[in-house]
Amino acid sequence: MKRVVFFLALAMVASALAVCTSGSALAAGAIKIGGTGPLTGGAAIYGQAARNGAQIAVDEINALGGVQFELNYQDDEHDAEKAVNAYNNLKDWGMQVSLGSVTSTPGVATSVENNTDRIFAITPSASAVAVTEGKNNVFQMCFADPNQGSASAQYISDQKLGSKIAVIYKNDDVYSSGIFETFKAKAGEIKLEIVSVTTFTEDSQQDFSVQLADAKNNGADLIFLPMYYTPASLIFQQAKSIGYTPKYFGVDGMDGILTLEGFDTALAEGVILLTPFNATASDKRTTSFVAKYKTAHGEVPNQFAADGYDCVYAIYEAIKAGNVTPDLLAPAICDILVKQFTSMSFNGLTGDNMTWGVNGQVAKDPKGMIIKNGAYVGID
Amino acid sequence: MNLQKSTLNAVFTYTLVVVAFVVAQGLIKSGNISSTLRGQLAPICAYIVMAVSLNLTVGILGELSLGHAGFMSVGAFSGVVACVSLANVIPLEPLRLVVGMLVGASCASAVGFFIGIPVLRLGGDYLAIVTLACGEIIKNLVTCMYVGMDSHGLHFSFLTSASALQLEKGGKVIINGPMGIAGIPKLSTFTMGFMLVMFTLFIVMNLVNSRAGRAIMALRDNRIAAESVGIPVTKYKLMAFVTSAALAGAAGALYAMNFSTVVATKFNFNTSILILVYVVLGGLGNIWGSVVAAAVLTVLPEMLRGFNDYRMLVYAVVLIIVMIVTNNARFKAIPTRLKKRLRGASNV
Numbered sequence: 063m064k065r066v067v068f069f070l071a072l073a074m075v076a077s078a079l080a081v082c083t084s085g086s087a088l089a090a091g092a093i094k095i096g097g098t099g100p101l102t103g104g105a106a107i108y109g110q111a112a113r114n115g116a117q118i119a120v121d122e123i124n125a126l127g128g129v130q131f132e133l134n135y136q137d138d139e140h141d142a143e144k145a146v147n148a149y150n151n152l153k154d155w156g157m158q159v160s161l162g163s164v165t166s167t168p169g170v171a172t173s174v175e176n177n178t179d180r181i182f183a184i185t186p187s188a189s190a191v192a193v194t195e196g197k198n199n200v201f202q203m204c205f206a207d208p209n210q211g212s213a214s215a216q217y218i219s220d221q222k223l224g225s226k227i228a229v230i231y232k233n234d235d236v237y238s239s240g241i242f243e244t245f246k247a248k249a250g251e252i253k254l255e256i257v258s259v260t261t262f263t264e265d266s267q268q269d270f271s272v273q274l275a276d277a278k279n280n281g282a283d284l285i286f287l288p289m290y291y292t293p294a295s296l297i298f299q300q301a302k303s304i305g306y307t308p309k310y311f312g313v314d315g316m317d318g319i320l321t322l323e324g325f326d327t328a329l330a331e332g333v334i335l336l337t338p339f340n341a342t343a344s345d346k347r348t349t350s351f352v353a354k355y356k357t358a359h360g361e362v363p364n365q366f367a368a369d370g371y372d373c374v375y376a377i378y379e380a381i382k383a384g385n386v387t388p389d390l391l392a393p394a395i396c397d398i399l400v401k402q403f404t405s406m407s408f409n410g411l412t413g414d415n416m417t418w419g420v421n422g423q424v425a426k427d428p429k430g431m432i433i434k435n436g437a438y439v440g441i442d
Numbered sequence: 443m444n445l446q447k448s449t450l451n452a453v454f455t456y457t458l459v460v461v462a463f464v465v466a467q468g469l470i471k472s473g474n475i476s477s478t479l480r481g482q483l484a485p486i487c488a489y490i491v492m493a494v495s496l497n498l499t500v501g502i503l504g505e506l507s508l509g510h511a512g513f514m515s516v517g518a519f520s521g522v523v524a525c526v527s528l529a530n531v532i533p534l535e536p537l538r539l540v541v542g543m544l545v546g547a548s549c550a551s552a553v554g555f556f557i558g559i560p561v562l563r564l565g566g567d568y569l570a571i572v573t574l575a576c577g578e579i580i581k582n583l584v585t586c587m588y589v590g591m592d593s594h595g596l597h598f599s600f601l602t603s604a605s606a607l608q609l610e611k612g613g614k615v616i617i618n619g620p621m622g623i624a625g626i627p628k629l630s631t632f633t634m635g636f637m638l639v640m641f642t643l644f645i646v647m648n649l650v651n652s653r654a655g656r657a658i659m660a661l662r663d664n665r666i667a668a669e670s671v672g673i674p675v676t677k678y679k680l681m682a683f684v685t686s687a688a689l690a691g692a693a694g695a696l697y698a699m700n701f702s703t704v705v706a707t708k709f710n711f712n713t714s715i716l717i718l719v720y721v722v723l724g725g726l727g728n729i730w731g732s733v734v735a736a737a738v739l740t741v742l743p744e745m746l747r748g749f750n751d752y753r754m755l756v757y758a759v760v761l762i763i764v765m766i767v768t769n770n771a772r773f774k775a776i777p778t779r780l781k782k783r784l785r786g787a788s789n790v
Contacts, residue, residue, distance in 0.1 A: 101750075102754060137747075137750075137753075143485060143708075147482060148747075150481040151478045154476045154477050167705050195625070233585070233586075233620055236620060239619065263582075264707075
């Protein structure tokens with residue numbers, strides 16, 4: 063028995079070493095792009111989507127010839143400590159350009175490292191302000207949280223979607239509470255009446271009867287849901303069961319609700335959401351991306367996948383424009399890319415004519431979508 | 443030389459830590475260390491302190507505590523608030539970190555004291571469940587807490603939002619509820635971590651080998667017998683528990699100040715269990731075992747990155763193998779056999 067255990071352990075160490083060395087033997091001439099994201103655990107769907115989207119872009123670019131990319135995504139388990147470990151692992155691998163982290167908390171931790179090491183980073187979806195704040199070489203492909211909150215309030219007011227607003231948000235989540243706070247501030251500014259604010263947490267996201275009753279009793283005619291689609295799907299269901307039919311307004315986390323397994327899309331009828339990406343759009347790039355994603359992974363890509371895809375293409379364009387060659391060191395590439403990013407305009411799946419400010423935040427128009435007959439339809 | 447077993451044990455533990463420190467420093471100086479390992483050095487120190495301090499509660503006092511991460515959380519958040527708000531008062535960084543760790547330790551020991559009074563009246567499974575609950579309560583309270591700073595000093599708010607702090611212009615939000623703290627100055631260094639580990643070992647090993655330590659172990663071995671000879675149960679239980687909490691608080695401050703961000707949900711039940719795993723694998727009551735286990739098990743998941751998605755699976759398998767091997771009678775007999783062989787050789 064002991065001998066078996068010993069050999070098993072030996073075999074594992076040997077194979078670990080083998081994998082490590084094969085990882086470091088690289089094709090010369092490729093620019094190494096690294097990123098961290100939750101590939102396992104509760105937030106894995108976001109990390110995997112961003113990685114898969116980025117991989118599709120890398121494969122497309124490599125097939126074109128010319129500039130070659132090599133992508134390495136490391137798991138950070140949606141945890142700041144693991145993210146810094148993953149980042150350091152990528153540094154050992156020789157990362158020249160970084161895709162930052164997929165989620166916000168790890169993103170804040172790795173962006174500081176990016177800034178100290180002068181490795182250029184563009185994150186697909188780490189939307190907290192602290193990710194880019196005070197760092198001149200970290201950029202975002204997604205909207206920063208405050209922009210989403212205030213854009214939503216502005217949109218609701220402009221389109222006169224509701225007069226009495228209820229908000230349900232997840233108060234132990236950076237994304238959800240970040241959007242809510244700016245939504246509230248903007249609502250106060252433009253005199254939008256919020257009649258009910260209720261919260262839930264990771265541990266209590268099964269039952270929303272209290273929150274819905276509060277909204278109903280206060281006569282809310284629109285519920286703002288800054289959250290991901292899984293809890294939102296339960297809210298729709300439970301509101302229907304108590305015979306309450308307000309309008310719903312979501313943000314980009316709501317994107318993907320129609321492809322949620324076992325979800326009755328009729329419940330989401332009439333839901334309005336602000337999102338940068340529409341998987342059912344009919345333009346050539348989107349359809350080709352969605353088709354490729356479906357064949358490779360068997361599902362419709364969500365916004366995270368599109369963000370990952372766009373990040374790689376934005377880097378590609380900046381690298382072409384700045385004549386970056388694979389033999390340059392990361393800090394040199396960083397200087398060129400920062401210059402390119404702050405001056406270029408980029409067309410991607412998640413928006414046209416995107417530009418970046420020196421603060422790293424992206425400027426692009428959110429697309430207002432409404433769900434009609436089980437499909438997203440653009441409003442404007 | 444006829445040294446006591448406890449003295450030998452202490453010398454061995456200190457030597458182990460010092461040698462590890464010197465080797466790591468040598469690797470850094472010569473540039474032979476990977477970025478991954480280098481980035482992990484300070485967290486390893488924090489985890490070692492956590493493991494050693496938990497060993498005091500679980501191994502020496504004999505009470506199963508499942509809420510150790512809660513004290514780490516208290517230390518992390520209070521320590522960071524102290525360090526950020528004292529940025530202008532104490533410009534010297536290592537000194538500011540020490541102050542942060544002291545604040546973290548005192549806040550954690552205060553919490554440990556108040557939790558300890560009711561909790562330590564319980565025993566066995568009940569104590570484990572209540573400490574687990576306390577850890578979760580601390581996590582939820584910190585999630586709801588807002589702290590900001592402006593020229594008037596610190597502002598606190600609970601359950602509302604950062605805007606309720608009513609900071610004046612130029613004020614800074616330090617703890618932003620569920621978003622935790624972002625933009626922490628990176629004050630922790632490996633050297634500071636090493637010093638905290640040495641300090642922790644000094645405190646714990648001296649406590650264990652003191653009169654109080656013998657009383658604590660007497661309580662572990664037989665509470666009724668200990669009480670019958672006049673050992674005050676509550677006093678000694680609290681002493682071990684509060685010391686353990688204070689050290690965890692200092693470790694929390696060291697940990698938080700190594701990463702630029704910290705959120706309350708990091709210090710959840712899983713982190714408590716992780717530290718308990720270090721203690722159990724290192725051996726209950728075995729201080730140097732905790733040190734080695736914490737260091738190895740922190741580095742291990744990173745070494746296993748080559749397995750990609752399967753690495754946590756492999757990690758679990760490794761844990762199980764270590765458990766089996768270290769509890770195997772034949773394996774345990776190896777040191778004694780070696781000793782015999784050496785002695786036999788010297789006699790010849």
